[in-house]
Amino acid sequence: MLRAMSKQVGKVYLLGAGPGDPGLITCKALRLLEEADVVLHDALIHPELLRHCKTGAQVRFVGKRGGDPKNRQSSINEALIDEARAGHTVVRLKGGDPFLFGRGSEEAEALGAAGIPFEVVPGVPSPMAATAYAGISLTHRELSSSVAYVTATESPEKDRSAHDWAKLATATQTLVLFMGMRKLDVLMQLLMEHGRAADTPAAVVQSASLPSQRTIIGQVSTIAKLAQDANIGMPALTIVGDVVSLRHRLRWYDRKALFGKRIWVTRMSHQASDFSALLRDAGAMPLEAATIVLESLAQSAQVRAAIKTLEDYRWVLFTSANGVHCFFEALQNEGLDARAFGHGKIATIGPATAMALKHYGLRADITPQEYVAESLTEALLASDSKGLKGAKVLIARAQSARDVLPKTLKEAGATVDVLAVYRTKQPTEEAIQELKQSIVNRQVDAVTFTSSSTVEHAVQLLGNEAKDLLSQLVIACIGPITAQTAKNMGLKVDVQAKVTRLLG
16 A cells, blocks of 8 residues: 655745845845745835735744744744745745844754755845945945954843953954944943044944934944934944944935935835835835725626627727736636737727736737827827727726716717726725824825825825825825826825826
8 A cells, every 4th residue: 555645845945135125135035035835024024025925825923022022033943844844935034134143043953953954045234234325334445454243132041241342342443233222332331441442433323224214423432322312223233433434425325315205105005016116216215005995896797798799899998007907807717818809909098007918918009198098089099090980999997987088989989888897995994094193193294196096085085184184295196187186176286297107
């Protein structure tokens, strides 16, 4: 009798996520994150990274904060081993680099002892990012040719500190202290007592590589008081050495146009990441809080019926990327693909919609220069030598939308079918109240509207307080139609894009 085969053991990947900025994760780490069955992550992982986890993956927070026993290291080790033994591909996602004061080596030891295969993928270490983003070089040909990394938090099992401050204080020209904010005054005193000059430049960098980054500059004798007065908290690194003096020449990150600005992104969550990345590139801190939530109507009887007669239409028009995705969801549900369009032509209202179409292997026959319904109608009339009289046209769009496009096409003689492929609804009441509180507490500086519907839903969900709350913010609109909608609702538009950049 054949013996049942035991389940194959999985594998654990210890990934360094980098210091904070989600763009600093390595290509290899990102690929493994996308493939993982189970992801165990720390507290300082940027939430943007977790969006890359595949559908159905188990994503669990196992971070530890200030001695909180909630997730002891031993329980994390056990979880890694158990998940791998269950046959899963496991990612342990750690801030910075796994082996630099990250206890990744302890996890690797536990995995090795249990016979679990593992790999380590290095990440950008926090001191590299903190100094680079603060405009401080760790080394410099004229100022420093040696660096030491020191943790101020050692194993509680040690009966005394392993640091020999008599040697360490002056052993290297640049000294980087991890996790030392709670006793920074004591650490600086130790340095001075053991030979480090009191006037040696020193810096503290909090939240390195993020738009919330703060940098305090002083000297060994003053930096602790300056950091305390500025209410600097964790996570933060302290850099000691003459290289700190380079900041006035090398700083770049906190000089970005939108550095530190907190900007409310009203796009739906599945579309917000590209826009948020653009904002982060400009130094801003995106607050993703969609004013609308999308619900696909791909399974509706109307959509399914239209799909079956798709080849009868001379033109199929898409007015948003959401419409494209929901329409193709319906196609795939019926076991069809792009061939279902037959000899029909396709038009899109703008480049983002055209790009969504290209994702399914189709190129739009028409995309107008101006991304409004009127321009799309004009482009159709100009391009169709037969004219539109008697032409069957299908418009795949949201359940609620402007009537300009179907009205003008009908006036041109077309037979128009409007197909609702998705609808929108409000976020939860909890999310709405959280957003209101953020505005009241001055935790938002600006709001970006990328469509008329985002304006309308923002005003609706903020209720009677909408105008008062929004008047506290800089209001930016993607184009003239969106701006006009905002003005019609009594809002003052501060910024209107002259050229609409592709957002996907």
